[in-house]
Amino acid sequence: MDVFQHINHARMVTLLEEARIPWLFYDERPTASMRAGCLVADLHVKYQGQLRHDEGPIEVTMSVDKVRAVDFVVSYEVRARGADPASKPAVVASTQLVSFDIDTQRPRRMTAEEKDYLSSFIRND
Structure with missing residues (x-):
């Protein structure tokens, strides 16, 4: 938490990673998950609202936006615990x-x- 009682940026990046790893790497289908290895090439984080430490645990919704030959893009929406899934993240x-x-x-x-x-995991909306 930062001095303003919001979740710190570095911690947010770690929280995204903690959500992504089990989602992508521990599927029951051993040939399907990304266990063979992958690296982060690019990261973008945009804060659209406040997330306070006391609103946790947070809820992270993930989807895949793009799949190419050697790379793919994962998107995240982060909301406070119990927030309406249709609400602005x-x-x-x-x-x-x-x-x-x-x-x-x-x-x-x-x-x-x-x-x-x-x-x-590509969303169809």
């Missing part, structure tokens, strides 16, 4: 993630299963 964010081969330390093309897995 306090925070909107996105991360561009690049599929990565840990052994070679290079980007890699995603498998068809990985692309299908990610595409299942």
Whole structure:
């Protein structure tokens, strides 16, 4: 929490990561999740309202916006606990993630299963 009793920016980025990791990496389908590896290439966070520490736990809604050969974009909407899902989020964010081969330390093309897995999270609104 910062001096104004709002969630600190660095903590917000960590909260987004803590929501993203189990969502993308621990699916029961071992060939579908992104366990083979990926890295954050870009991050955008926009604050549209206040989030106070006493409004937690926060609720993070995630979706996939774009899936390409070696990267994809995850979008986030963050609201206070119990907020109407249709309400304006306090925070909107996105991360561009690049599929990565840990052994070679290079980007890699995603498998068809990985692309299908990610595409299942694209929102249709």
